[in-house]
Amino acid sequence: MTLERKVAKAFNLTHENWMKHSNPWSVWTRYSVLPLIVFAFWSRIWIGWWCLIPGLLSLLWMFFNPVFFNPPRSTKNWASKSVMGERVFLNRDNIPIPEIHDKPIHKILNLVSSSGMALSIWATVEYSIWGACFGIALAYLGKSWYLDRMVWLYEDMKNKNEEYKSWNY
Known part of the structure; x- marks a missing residue:
């Protein structure tokens, strides 16, 4: 089971919730989540x-954010496609993805994001506004x-899988 699949399971991301x-x-x-958490604890x-x-x-x-909203009227927008791509990526152990997408860049970007979150947490503890701002920016970058x-x-x-096709409306 991939790490992404474990995270999806923790957030109860069934097909309907995805x-x-x-x-x-x-x-x-x-x-809004990270700035709200930083501000709340600050x-x-x-x-x-x-x-x-x-x-x-x-x-x-x-x-609860991932399940708070209704399914979109259309998935033909950047935000919806990003979520569908996450679903494809976490399913890569069942349906292989093209080699160009199976690179360590995903781990690097998640490390960058995680580093930003860690910096934000440190900045919250230390009351460093610049650390919090830089950490949030790094996390979101x-x-x-x-x-x-x-x-x-x-x-x-x-278009390479019937299930994936059905998400495109």
Whole structure:
């Protein structure tokens, strides 16, 4: 089982939930998660332990965002294709992907994104606004580039499998 499949399982991404997550509103509002978490826990300087309430709400938003929205009217947009590409990528152990897409760049981009998240967490603990801003920017640069690679993968794979074809509407 791929790491991506384990993550999808943790978020309960069934076919129906993947379709909900492919709604552009889900993809774009998911970009709010890291700044909300950073701000929520940073607020401990103003509201003390009460910061756990917005912190918990931020974490719940991270967990429920992928299933909060309805399936999109169309998947012919960048955001939806990025989610469909993630589905294709996590299924690569069942349906092989082209060699051009089976490169370590995905791991590198996830490492960049993870490094940005780690920096953001450190900056939240240390109250470093520049560290938080740089960490969030780094996390989203890596994630956005990764998602763009997923769009490319989906475009290459969408007509090579009946299941993948059915996601394109």
